[in-house]
Amino acid sequence: MNFLRFGLRRLAEMAVTLLAASFVIFGAMYLAPGSPASFLLSGRSASPAALEAINRQYHLDDPFAVRYFRWLGQLLHGDFGRSITYRTDVSRLLADRLPSTLLLVAMALVLVVAAGLALGRIAAVRGGAVDSTILVTTTLAVGTPSFVAAVLLQGLFAVRLHWFPAGGTGDGPVQMLWHLTLPAVALALYLIGMLARVTRSAMVEVLGQEHVTVALSRGVPRRKVMGRHVFRNALGTVLTTGGLIVSTLLVCTVLVESAFGVGGIGQLLELSITTKDFPTVQAISLTMVGLFMLINLAVDLAHPLVDPRIALGPRRSAA
């Protein structure tokens, strides 16, 4: 199957997935208890007329199907609707907030890939005490939820040592990088541990394979064998965790952004859920689904580059 056909097929699949996701997201908000109207009134008793006015303004009284398809129609025109809480276009809100989240996730991803691969590789190559130390450390990292890591990092590096700010996003690129360092570390910690362990065990498995002995028997230096054969062959296994890593980053960024007061879409999502801001929650959820699918597509496209035995397209039934 060639690249173009594969791409088109995947785009079609993505469209269907997005449609299904939109239905689930919309339905979930509809089923959840409470309504935007009651939140807007925040406990005050309102006259039936006022309540009806709000409901009419946001079309809250229409049947489910009508509301869903109206929303879907707007989406197709690039219109995410208006935020009930912020009284502005949701697309404006997203455009304002998305950069900090993307920067935060990107920084965390760089940390995860750099530290995770390096630690895993060192553990597998060195073995012995180094291996045990890395195993224990990564076990600790894997066992620490990101919000706990956030509180610990804040307490130590922001409150005690004053190396980094305790919260906020900062203005300008340099300030943003500085403000987002601790959140990125908090977000990355668990995944660094996970990726290090995956890399280590994948490399240990390759180490036991005959072609590694053969390469050594031909005089290829051990260091080169580790890179060209062991690490190289472990990459396929490592790559399969790529989708999982990015989805975990997107989910955990909600907690970390709230803990550090980073004004990204994660924090916005949390606030919007508590305020029953339907359009905003729906838009953010759908954006995250879209991002996740793009990453999965990238991982699938990268796979044949890492492993020539894998062809693009669905697995053949007989082989």
Place this chain on the structure above:
Amino acid sequence: MNTQEKHASCASTGSVTASPVLDIRGLRLRLPRTARPVLDGVDLTVAAGETVALVGESGSGKTLTSRSVLRLLPPGAGTEGAVRVAGEDVLTMSAARLRALRTGTAAMIFQDPRAAINPLRRIGDFLTESLRLNTGTSAEEAERRAGELLVAVGLAPAVMRQYPGQLSGGMLQRVMIAAALMGDPALLLADEATTALDVTTQAEVVALLGDLRDRFGTGLLFVTHDLGLAATISDRVYVMYAGRIVEAGPADALFARPRHPYTAALLAATPRLDAPQGRLNAIDGQPPDLKAELTGCPFAPRCVHATGICTEQAPEDRAVTAAPDGREHRVACHHSDRVTGSADHG
């Protein structure tokens, strides 16, 4: 039998002059948690241009012996004795010398080419990596040599751009052989190099190895459990049992008149086309366990000729007859005179 002619031609190229390319002296190898050495005083030589077969059952130590030539030892292995390749002791040389030896002087052809070649790298990369990374040979030069050797083993140079998964097992073993020849070695070690191949491919690969040995003048140590193959390809044969060489001699003499009961029993257990039998004469019993000490002859418990002395005293290795051209036939058995030939068995 045309093997007779083959031996004659081999004998002319494989004269036992000068110093051997491989000279194993009293090699003893111990593994952790075993009661006796896995290799127990192995002596073996291969001359330049000579083909030597090392035969024995699985577990007899023949693969360990060939791997020790490249110092590919199991973890925790302790060694005594010497393994000299082109005059240098492999067991004591520096890591840098060892790499040089592995790149140039000696090379091994492994049993299963599908497992021995990294499936994620191109054939060309496999062929050239050792030279490029160790000798400073340029990529173009290494590729040129790889192309020539691929032609020499009967493949098109274009396979260099392919991945192992795109080639058949036979083609991959040819690639393996070409890779072994890249460093222009004085010694080739073939460890069950044809066992994983089907019979036709096996014959092709064996013929190819013979041709290459004649053309490049390399010594060839052919490790196999296939006696018929050993008889066809080799000038001299070593028979190994429980980590010891029990019999060694010119292939024709050894197969015509084996002097060790184990060799005779192995020959009797080999299926033959020219003498159909109802059933094969399997050797009763099991090879000795590594967990138990050995006194006397390791084969005694399974031997039809065994007497009291066999279980008490290990037989010395001694010459039985010297072939007219001076090649010795040696055996380690107290009762080698009682062993009758195998050619007329059944």
